[in-house]
Amino acid sequence: MITPRYHREIPQRYRLEAGKCQKCGEVSFPPRLVCPNCKSQEFETVRLNDEGKLLTYTIIRVASDKFFGTTPFAVGIVELNDGVKLTTQIADVDFDQLKIGQKVKLVFRKIQDEGKSGLHCYGYKAVLV
Ligand SMILES: [Zn+2]
Incomplete structure (x- = not known):
């Protein structure tokens, strides 16, 4: 549910x-x-606006139960071109490629499975441009 x-x-x-x-x-x-x-x-x-820059990031190696099995993954604070800042996962990236100030774009992705039924929950993640 x-x-x-x-x-x-x-x-x-x-x-x-x-x-x-x-x-x-x-x-x-x-x-x-x-x-x-x-x-x-x-x-x-x-x-x-769905484009912006990476202000800072970290690599999550031990996550909560909801994200069990998805570690390690990168999470960052992104400042969009219209000035709004948000926290989001950074997808499709080798961690060695991450640098503060890089251009990123928000894309629509699966975030997690929820409940016993494993319902897919979607949202945004950042990818490098
Ligand atoms: Zn006001």
Whole structure:
């Protein structure tokens, strides 16, 4: 069974939807109910730019049960071209190739299997460009 949280996050996970404050223009990802900059509660939905640069990264060698069997993998903080920063797994990369400041692009990928049924959960991961 799919969890309520996963279901709620589908617009962000599948389409990179963020909330843009209509008063000050601050973009929040994931979307918020109140703007952290000006306290406004009026937002429009915008789609984030899917390209950016790698700010920092680490290699996960011992992971939680959900990611058992997938280690080692790289996780990084990516700053997208529109200024939004997010944490994401870095896929399809030899760890020796990773460098801070590299250009990356977000792609749609399987993130994990959930529950006893092994339901596939999807979202975004970064790949080098
Ligand atoms: Zn605002």
